[in-house]
Amino acid sequence: MKVRRGGPSLARHLAQLLALLACLSLMATPVSAQSILRDAETEALLADISKPLITAAGLSPANVQIILIDDPSINAFVVAGQNVYIHSGLITAADDVNEVQGVIAHELGHIAGGHAIRFNEGYSQATKISLLSLLAGVALAAAGAGEAAAGVMAMGQQAALGNLLAYSRVQESSADQAGSSYLRNAGISGKGMIDFFKTLQSQEFRTGVDRTIDYAYTHPLSGDRISRLETAIKADPAYDTPIDSALEQRFERVKAKLAGYVEDPTRTLKKYPESDTSVPARYARAFAWHKSSYPEKALAETKALIAAQPDNPYFLELEGQVLLESGRPVEAIAPLRKATALSGSQPLIASMFGHALIETEDPQYYDEAEHVLRAAVSRDRENPFAWYQLGTVYAREGDDSRAALASAERFDLTQQWPLALRYAEVAMAGIDPNAPDWLRAQDIAYVARAAIEKTGKKRR
Template sequence: DLGEVSRQYFSDQEEQALGRAIMRDVYADPRYLDDPEIETYLNQLGYKLVEVSTRNQREFNFFVVDDPSINAFAMPGGNIGVHTGLLLAAQNESELASVVGHEIAHVTQNHIARMIASQSQSQWPTMAALALALLAARSNPNVASAAIASTQAFSIQNQLNYSRDYEREADRLGYDMLTRGGFDPRGMSGFFSRLERANRFYDSSAPAYLRTHPLTTDRISDMQSRSETAPYQQVADSLDFQLVRARLRARENSPADAVLAARNALKDKRYSSETAARYGLVTALVRARQFKAAEAEVQKLLSGKPTHPMIQQLAAYAALAAGTPALALQRYQAGSEAHPGYRPLQYGHIEALLAAGRSRDA
């Protein structure tokens, strides 16, 4: 168990402090995606895996980075970032869960703390440079972008790449989380095999994930061997996963192009979930400020699966964006009553109250 690490030189308190310092600057950076719906989903997925981990005594925080590259990374303090590119590249939810579980294992096994502790104290300023690169975002976005491009400031392990032993351990524990969490264990071998092929044939533009996570043929073989011995089970993607991907696609390209792409997908039935496809269309229509068309599609959504919190949140937000705060408040009220713990609805409800001039109620 490589996670049994001495904290003689890097205590748990020091790791938590470093994690908090870096996250303050991540939240201030323009690449941080402040989207409560997507972040809520990612935390729900992450904690579904954490809860079945054999070492789940610590807190985790999952956040999203608005970056098209395929990447995910663990940082000090249980902070795990996932790029939007990974959310869209995963062909199913089990593939996404396999990467998230792998990163959770890096945290539970104290791999980051071990790597930092293994450096002599004279090298610690190199680690601090990551936080300084993010600090630049507050004063000069151009400097911040250059710093991120050159140092991968979002990924602390870029300074200390994971060893093959760490990777094998994260594979093993991540696989266990997949199976215990009810996901398809073949998601891990399928996803990492595709990454390996991309690295082999397109070395100059290899996925960012492989820069800090060395991928070998032995690791791929181990993943495939484990999945081949597992009993076959077909695991359907959750509606949440499909809605999140539709939401991300609606953010791509220009608003008009996003609307056209969403309409064509619905017309040609190019979707795995009609509900998610329509959700994506409404998101794109609101973005394009086509509120009348958006409301017509909202009505279709509400007649189908109106109880899903992401759908109720979008219906209320569409009404608020269209300048009908009374309707928005009605929908937020209904959504909050149906899903009292769903934070995006709570945030939206407060925004609608403020828009209606009811600041005291907010």
């Protein structure tokens, strides 16, 4: 028996078509394979720079989140709901805070325009075109018409991409116009939006199609589009409004901090040499030294930062983090306690403080740890780390039922449904059925059981 093969041309077009299908799938669900970065200082900055824009878009700041994704590529996007996702690479690539505001304004235009739903319509049609051309190509190949099969697949690939980009271009233009109006109404210059788009376009011209610049894939740029946007924005009264200096200083700190956290330490130390004694440079080096397991060098940088700004909760948080993660939890308590107080018990900082109290393994700190962590999860329930720490302190205090409930909360957040169900049932068995905690455990069990049934997973 012999199998007729279509030759290299057919194989090439088949590979290209399958690659297109993969690309479409990634564009439709971009969050699934990526991780979220949580940082109190960064989240506070993103909330502050976006709040006037969210209001200008007719949305509620309480319902819109700006979420940071750990990804070095330059991109931002929205999916269903009212969340804007920004890649860490976009923050480190932006020249100033105004450029980030321009991107956020553009993405809010997608939310206000309901583009996530409409993109799914375009994605669905593009996928159908691709699948039909794939099936037709395979049928022709099986009949021995290899070249014809390759041609059909190539046409299907082109049609699918054209169909998808037709949706994208219309939506991008609409988001541009909406975003520029939000900037104008908020009294914020749109110069950063233009500058950011021009920077991306110049990078495309210099390097060709660069896979690290994902923004160019999900936000097709053109000279005409940028020219139209520039004409509209330059006519705005807010165009010459200077950048808020306080926000810019905060942005420079966050940008340096992020570089120190996500980039290779060698690269960070080269970008921020020890001869640079500015606050952002010290911040970046502190994270780089800590990441490289040089705690004393990291602490030297944090102490210099605290000497310059003794009441900066984020500098104190970093000192506590370095001490805690280098095995000195007792020493970490003082800076973390002060950071928690100065930040108004910010949940992420408080959860690290609670962690330090627990890590001392000294029972005298357990009551305080429980109090701190319960307050943290009451304000931010979507914090698996805080739930883990709360479960730990409950277990050490001998309250196994509430330790199980904290574990159920953690596994519910991370969508580990069999474990969420198991621990919720353990909690229900040991908590008074009339107590609010029992009702919460019941809710988790119900959601987990439904998710297991839906996905077909078996309990283990």
